[in-house]
Amino acid sequence: MLEILLKDRTTGGNIIWANAEHGRQEITADDVKLIRPRWQKLREQQRQRTKDRAEIFTPPEVCKLQNELIDADEHDWQAYVGARFLEITCGEAPYLVNRYNAVTGEPIPIKERVGLLDRKLRVVDKETSAPKDWIDYAVRAVQSVYGYEFQGDNLFLARRNVFETFKDYYRQRFTREPPEDILREVAEVISWNLFQMDGLKCSPPFTEEVNLFGGVYCQIKDWFTGKTFEFIELTRGGRR
Numbered sequence: 001m002l003e004i005l006l007k008d009r010t011t012g013g014n015i016i017w018a019n020a021e022h023g024r025q026e027i028t029a030d031d032v033k034l035i036r037p038r039w040q041k042l043r044e045q046q047r048q049r050t051k052d053r054a055e056i057f058t059p060p061e062v063c064k065l066q067n068e069l070i071d072a073d074e075h076d077w078q079a080y081v082g083a084r085f086l087e088i089t090c091g092e093a094p095y096l097v098n099r100y101n102a103v104t105g106e107p108i109p110i111k112e113r114v115g116l117l118d119r120k121l122r123v124v125d126k127e128t129s130a131p132k133d134w135i136d137y138a139v140r141a142v143q144s145v146y147g148y149e150f151q152g153d154n155l156f157l158a159r160r161n162v163f164e165t166f167k168d169y170y171r172q173r174f175t176r177e178p179p180e181d182i183l184r185e186v187a188e189v190i191s192w193n194l195f196q197m198d199g200l201k202c203s204p205p206f207t208e209e210v211n212l213f214g215g216v217y218c219q220i221k222d223w224f225t226g227k228t229f230e231f232i233e234l235t236r237g238g239r240r
């Protein structure tokens with residue numbers, strides 16, 4: 001699964017570090033053990049990242065209030081589960097999933113999580129009875145949440161947080177580990193939906209410096225149509 005969770009769907013390679021230490025180097029499966037969430041990073045490193053990339057993470061109580069304000073206003077539960085959200089500059093994705101307090105690292109029990117995907121998975125749990133329905137709608141919920149981030153270690157953690165969240169809810173529901181084929185499907189979705197992008201350029205970080213012709217825009221996938229398109233189209237108002 002790790003290989004899938006490191007894929008960059010725009011470049012075809014792996015996601016890159018895109019930080020001061022490692023620049024454009026791709027993150028490999030071996031590197032993953034070096035990755036620490038912000039709350040475990042050295043104070044000096046935290047300070048530098050705040051300076052370089054405005055990295056400051058949002059505590060769960062603020063995510064909760066804001067998510068309540070923007071939560072999908074859908075009357076039927078299937079539409080609610082499919083309603084699409086994008087966390088811009090997602091860091092470790094605390095607005096989407098909430099396994100731990102992004103500021104302090106304190107673990108958060110499933111029942112108290114406030115991420116947009118957490119809310120959807122709770123609805124799936126409540127509204128489905130057949131295992132197949134639970135799985136279909138839980139995958140749909142994962143397909144509906146998106147995020148982008150510049151720094152590769154944050155992006156990897158965001159992807160892992162979404163992946164582990166799916167596993168948490170699956171275990172809670174079925175009291176066993178999710179099967180390999182389902183996990184693979186979920187990892188594929190995540191590798192598309194949480195993507196590495198410089199939000200100011202709609203391109204993978206540093207792309208314009210290596211491609212003089214420009215125009216390498218990040219790809220995004222619409223799971224309802226199965227089609228991929230350039231993220232920049234969204235900013236031109238052509239799609240929803």
Ligand SMILES: C[S@@+](CC[C@H](N)C(=O)[O-])C[C@H]1O[C@@H](n2cnc3c(N)ncnc32)[C@H](O)[C@@H]1O
Nearest residue numbers: 053055056057058089090091149150151198199
């Ligand atoms: C203030 S943090 C917010 C993270 C998360 N959304 C949260 O609320 O905890 C900003 C994030 O934006 C990322 N970032 C900075 N510049 C960016 C850019 N040009 N494009 C995409 N992400 C960027 C940083 O790496 C950092 O993780």
